[in-house]
Amino acid sequence: MVTGSTQAKWRVLGLHHVAFARGEDPAAEGALCDLLSTQPIAEQGAGFIERMYGVGGAFVQILEATGPGVVQTFLDKRGPGLHHVAFTVDALAPALEDLRARGVRLVDEAPRAGGMGSLIAFIHPSAFGGMLVELVEPKGAGT
Amino acid sequence: MVTGSTQAKWRVLGLHHVAFARGEDPAAEGALCDLLSTQPIAEQGAGFIERMYGVGGAFVQILEATGPGVVQTFLDKRGPGLHHVAFTVDALAPALEDLRARGVRLVDEAPRAGGMGSLIAFIHPSAFGGMLVELVEPKGAGT
Numbered sequence: 001m002v003t004g005s006t007q008a009k010w011r012v013l014g015l016h017h018v019a020f021a022r023g024e025d026p027a028a029e030g031a032l033c034d035l036l037s038t039q040p041i042a043e044q045g046a047g048f049i050e051r052m053y054g055v056g057g058a059f060v061q062i063l064e065a066t067g068p069g070v071v072q073t074f075l076d077k078r079g080p081g082l083h084h085v086a087f088t089v090d091a092l093a094p095a096l097e098d099l100r101a102r103g104v105r106l107v108d109e110a111p112r113a114g115g116m117g118s119l120i121a122f123i124h125p126s127a128f129g130g131m132l133v134e135l136v137e138p139k140g141a142g143t
Numbered sequence: 144m145v146t147g148s149t150q151a152k153w154r155v156l157g158l159h160h161v162a163f164a165r166g167e168d169p170a171a172e173g174a175l176c177d178l179l180s181t182q183p184i185a186e187q188g189a190g191f192i193e194r195m196y197g198v199g200g201a202f203v204q205i206l207e208a209t210g211p212g213v214v215q216t217f218l219d220k221r222g223p224g225l226h227h228v229a230f231t232v233d234a235l236a237p238a239l240e241d242l243r244a245r246g247v248r249l250v251d252e253a254p255r256a257g258g259m260g261s262l263i264a265f266i267h268p269s270a271f272g273g274m275l276v277e278l279v280e281p282k283g284a285g286t
Contacts, residue, residue, distance in 0.1 A: 011180065012178060012179055012180070012198060013199055014199020014200065014201060015158055015198050015199055015201040015202075015203070018158065018161040018225070018228050020228075020272075022273060022274075025272040027272070028271050028272025028273075028274070029272075031247070031272075034245075035155060035271075035276070036155055036230075037154065037155070055155060055158050055230060056156055056157020056200075056231070057157065057199075058158040058201065059158075060158070060228065078221065078224070080272060080274075081221070081224065081225065081274075082161070082224065082225030082226070082227070082228065083225070084225070085161050085163070085203065085225065087178075087179075088199070102177075104174070127171075128171050128175060128178075129163075129168040129171025129172075129174075129223060130163075130165060130171075130223035130224065131163045131165075131223075131224075131225065133178070
């Protein structure tokens with residue numbers, strides 16, 4: 001357990017991405033490419049495809065359900081919609097240690113592998129009045 | 144009507160903010176201030192308070208319903224949740240003209256006053272598969 005504040009050991013640097021969950025929708029995909037003048041980076045998740053559309057220094061993440069999993073569960077409950085917001089941190093492990101010590105409820109107790117070589121962890125939505133927050137340590141940030 | 148492409152006259156520069164709608168929740172407000180090490184800029188809207196939390200060069204916008212209006216309508220339908228995503232553009236009027244010419248359905252046909260001295264317009268969610276998108280021309284961007 002942490003006895004003093006470890007806040008100084010990590011900080012939020014910015015908005016990393018905002019995620020939107022939906023089913024397959026080529027028209028919406030084309031419209032987003034057109035609006036942002038970009039092509040997404042796609043990766044396969046557990047029951048979904050994740051597409052990252054770069055915009056300035058941040059991303060829009062489209063989560064497309066392809067089978068059972070967290071994205072399909074969200075769609076079954078709420079229909080297509082914005083799913084979570086992700087912040088860039090400079091050091092994820094100390095962030096989780098500090099948040100836990102301050103009584104913040106975590107979904108992921110330890111950093112796990114995310115897209116594009118990042119480390120990620122989700123904070124429980126109860127901590128922010130229902131807003132699902134992800135913390136992202138981008139590849140190379142901790143080295 | 145626009146006869147050729149006016150795409151070159153405007154562009155999306157980055158993610159401006161992501162908005163989350165909820166009722167009054169001082170605990171969640173404090174938790175967000177703590178996570179982002181910031182205090183929000185608050186403005187009154189029609190039936191809601193809008194609080195902007197700076198994070199890097201972008202914002203998290205918390206929309207707190209205070210009476211009848213679009214935020215309360217959203218809460219009645221979906222409960223607390225992420226509401227829309229906003230992109231910074233360098234020139235909003237040409238953006239709307241161009242999008243309309245390309246058949247994109249708009250909520251706001253012309254720029255209107257937004258928070259912090261900005262000009263804003265919403266695109267209809269049907270254009271992006273259910274994702275409500277706002278375009279923001281920050282104060283001073285067009286001068």
